[in-house]
Amino acid sequence: MIKKTQIIGFNTSIEGTETFYSLNPASGANNEYVFPKATKEEVNTAAEKAAAAFQLYYKKSGEEKASFLEAIAEEISNTGVHLITVCSSETGLPPARIESERGRTVNQLKMFAALLREGSWVDARIDTAIPDRAPVPKPDIRYIQIAIGPVVVFGASNFPLAFSVAGGDTASALAAGCPVIVKAHSAHPATSSIIGKAIQTAAINTNMPDGVFSLLFGDGPAAGMELVKHPDIKAVGFTGSYKGGKALYDAAVSRPEPIPVYAEMGSSNPVFILPQAMNERGAAIAAGYAASITLGVGQFCTNPGLLFYKENESKFKNILKLEFEKANGGVMLAPAIYHSYTKAVEQQLHVNGVVQLATGAAAKGNESNYATPVLLATSSETFNNNPELSEEIFGPASITINTTGKKEMIEIAKKLSGHLTATIHGTEDELEEYKDLIHILEQKVGRLVINGFPTGVEVCSAMVHGGPFPATTDSKHTSVGTAAINRFTRPVCYQNMPDALLPAELRNKNTLGIWRLINGVRTNKDVE
Numbered sequence: 001m002i003k004k005t006q007i008i009g010f011n012t013s014i015e016g017t018e019t020f021y022s023l024n025p026a027s028g029a030n031n032e033y034v035f036p037k038a039t040k041e042e043v044n045t046a047a048e049k050a051a052a053a054f055q056l057y058y059k060k061s062g063e064e065k066a067s068f069l070e071a072i073a074e075e076i077s078n079t080g081v082h083l084i085t086v087c088s089s090e091t092g093l094p095p096a097r098i099e100s101e102r103g104r105t106v107n108q109l110k111m112f113a114a115l116l117r118e119g120s121w122v123d124a125r126i127d128t129a130i131p132d133r134a135p136v137p138k139p140d141i142r143y144i145q146i147a148i149g150p151v152v153v154f155g156a157s158n159f160p161l162a163f164s165v166a167g168g169d170t171a172s173a174l175a176a177g178c179p180v181i182v183k184a185h186s187a188h189p190a191t192s193s194i195i196g197k198a199i200q201t202a203a204i205n206t207n208m209p210d211g212v213f214s215l216l217f218g219d220g221p222a223a224g225m226e227l228v229k230h231p232d233i234k235a236v237g238f239t240g241s242y243k244g245g246k247a248l249y250d251a252a253v254s255r256p257e258p259i260p261v262y263a264e265m266g267s268s269n270p271v272f273i274l275p276q277a278m279n280e281r282g283a284a285i286a287a288g289y290a291a292s293i294t295l296g297v298g299q300f301c302t303n304p305g306l307l308f309y310k311e312n313e314s315k316f317k318n319i320l321k322l323e324f325e326k327a328n329g330g331v332m333l334a335p336a337i338y339h340s341y342t343k344a345v346e347q348q349l350h351v352n353g354v355v356q357l358a359t360g361a362a363a364k365g366n367e368s369n370y371a372t373p374v375l376l377a378t379s380s381e382t383f384n385n386n387p388e389l390s391e392e393i394f395g396p397a398s399i400t401i402n403t404t405g406k407k408e409m410i411e412i413a414k415k416l417s418g419h420l421t422a423t424i425h426g427t428e429d430e431l432e433e434y435k436d437l438i439h440i441l442e443q444k445v446g447r448l449v450i451n452g453f454p455t456g457v458e459v460c461s462a463m464v465h466g467g468p469f470p471a472t473t474d475s476k477h478t479s480v481g482t483a484a485i486n487r488f489t490r491p492v493c494y495q496n497m498p499d500a501l502l503p504a505e506l507r508n509k510n511t512l513g514i515w516r517l518i519n520g521v522r523t524n525k526d527v528e
Contacts, residue, residue: 007193008049009046009049010203010210015039022035024089025368026331026367027368028369031190033193035217037222038217043226046216050180051149053210057178060177090190092367092369105166112172119505119514120516121485124514126516127140139496140497144506148235151181152236154248157333159239165215170237172484178488180212180214181214183218183224188333234259235260241265269303270422272308273425275405277430278425285425286316286320287323289453290373298373298393299394305398310403317400321358331371337395338370344394344397349376359373372396374396375400378402406434413444418470418475421446421454431450446468460482461483
């Protein structure tokens with residue numbers, strides 16, 4: 001048995017007497033790592049350290065913060081095969097997937113480091129004074145984005161690296177200048193511990209303030225809720241279920257000082273197939289759709305759970321059925337996730353008018369928590385009369401819905417709630433003809449995909465991984481891409497501030513060479 005500790009700033013702590021084990025979901029047996037649950041005192045210490053660290057950290061230069069992020073990336077790269085072995089034992093994910101995810105985690109840290117080094121992200125705006133303006137003089141006013149304060153991040157179950165301890169929420173918050181406290185996900189605590197140590201080491205080696213990062217463990221909601229309610233915490237990042245995200249949101253907005261919660265809470269990601277595209281490349285669409293549903297055992301938040309197409313296309317339905325029957329399932333990330341998946345499938349099958357169109361390959365061994373892919377089918381009438389059919393099934397399942405054509409597709413689209421993505425397969429002429437559908441869907445989602453599949457989120461400056469409620473709690477922001485930094489900042493302006501006291505980004509001489517809006521003109525020149 002290897003007992004792990006909380007990471008609180010530059011120290012470790014092991015005050016708690018209640019413990020839980022790391023679990024191997026494939027065997028159903030405990031791993032060798034045991035974790036104490038964070039106590040209320042440890043939560044308070046982490047929050048107080050973060051608040052003290054904030055006073056120093058948010059004033060760090062872009063270069064200093066960039067070096068910190070790059071040091072984290074290097075430490076994670078140096079975790080070697082040990083990280084891969086531990087993560088695979090905790091998640092059931094294959095080593096190749098974990099290696100790929102480590103690369104993504106490292107690259108997004110470097111992406112934010114590059115953003116900081118370039119520096120224009122602060123959106124500096126300068127309106128110079130006009131002292132002789134009539135009837136009243138115009139003051140000198142200068143605007144910039146600054147860090148909001150200590151942030152709590154909840155690790156996600158389905159991406160133990162890229163959306164977890166050093167994932168996008170942590171990277172973007174640290175880039176903004178916010179200390180971070182991570183509540184490790186109980187499905188991969190040993191993996192979280194390895195990454196937490198890497199961040200702690202990087203913080204020490206780059207002379208960051210003690211408390212800029214902490215990592216706490218627990219297998220229930222207690223520590224998480226205490227963090228969200230702590231007065232020193234100023235924002236929350238979360239990826240997970242609707243129930244969990246909404247509970248955190250409700251707690252955060254009911255505080256004496258409400259704080260923002262950026263919660264990604266799931267999505268069914270509807271796909272619409274237009275008739276001509278189906279006729280021309282139905283086989284390719286069917287194969288791609290089956291692969292998209294079952295990728296990662298369906299445990300992606302962008303998994304396409306709803307498919308709409310014109311009825312009487314029996315040829316396509318048969319092709320899709322055959323493709324799905326060839327699809328493999330796999331071990332899910334945790335027993336609770338597996339049980340939720342099987343329960344959700346059973347509930348939809350109990351709806352009158354829903355049939356099981358196809359199932360994928362069953363387990364070949366005796367793996368625990370093995371999810372078999374399931375493809376359901378129903379009519380548009382049944383779908384419209386049973387709103388629960390539009391809810392996300394987290395796992396390798398999807399439901400196909402026959403429609404009568406364009407008019408009905410548009411009516412269904414109007415009734416959809418918020419999603420992370422929507423997809424349309426159509427020819428160029430059809431897309432022009434179905435512009436109304438496009439216009440409706442762009443109001444419902446954060447990313448609209450044309451002739452592709454939503455699984456796979458490119459980490460780049462233009463990506464939007466978000467969407468209207470209930471996909472997220474704030475549709476104005478993204479959790480992937482450089483724009484994610486804006487979740488953890490707020491604007492402040494300085495009026496008639498002496499030049500020497502201004503942030504470097506706002507001084508008359510543009511020593512950083514960044515782009516600024518000066519008297520309404522975007523430029524990288526000095527203020528004249």
